[in-house]
Amino acid sequence: ETGVTQSPTHLIKTRGQQVTLRCSSQSGHNTVSWYQQALGQGPQFIFQYYREEENGRGNFPPRFSGLQFPNYSSELNVNALELDDSALYLCASSPPGGSATGKLFFGSGTQLSVL
């Protein structure tokens, strides 16, 4: 069984640029959530995708957007990058009904540095 995979593992961008992060969910999982984890802090919920639609959103501006594809993989797009966007971006998938209990399966994340 393949777990959640994310790409790329590391990324360096400059302020004002745009970035796309990718996530393949675990086999059998139909829901994908994205989290931002700043250094030394817990993950902060960005949004969740289910059936290719945004199912809920945290306190993040509209320049954070996403997609989910028919195979349940997902993308996180961030426009107009700011220095504070530097963080580890985590993707988590969950099986049908799993996200409702908070049981998430995380990838290893993409470390984004904005210079």
Added chain:
Amino acid sequence: GESVGLHLPTLSVQEGDNSIINCAYSNSASDYFIWYKQESGKGPQFIIDIRSNMDKRQGQRVTVLLNKTVKHLSLQIAATQPGDSAVYFCAENIAGGFKTIFGAGTRLFVKA
């Protein structure tokens, strides 16, 4: 507001001793409480969860205790091993909700 916090940012224990990691939560409507373990360079890994209608749940070497009266959650690790060294997060979720809220984390150091 929403918050899941921790009493101690770091915890150091001797190998073989028991570890207790504590967490305070603020949302009385939360139905599920979850503990995650995050090792360096990896994403959080599910350890154990407990539903709000329970006060204790045991897994392999781990026990989670829930005290809803004081909104307190704890994770007990028996016979702590070097492989248990990591950051531990408590998290909460409202049943049917889309968002799992994480605390700031406690770093556990296991001394050989």
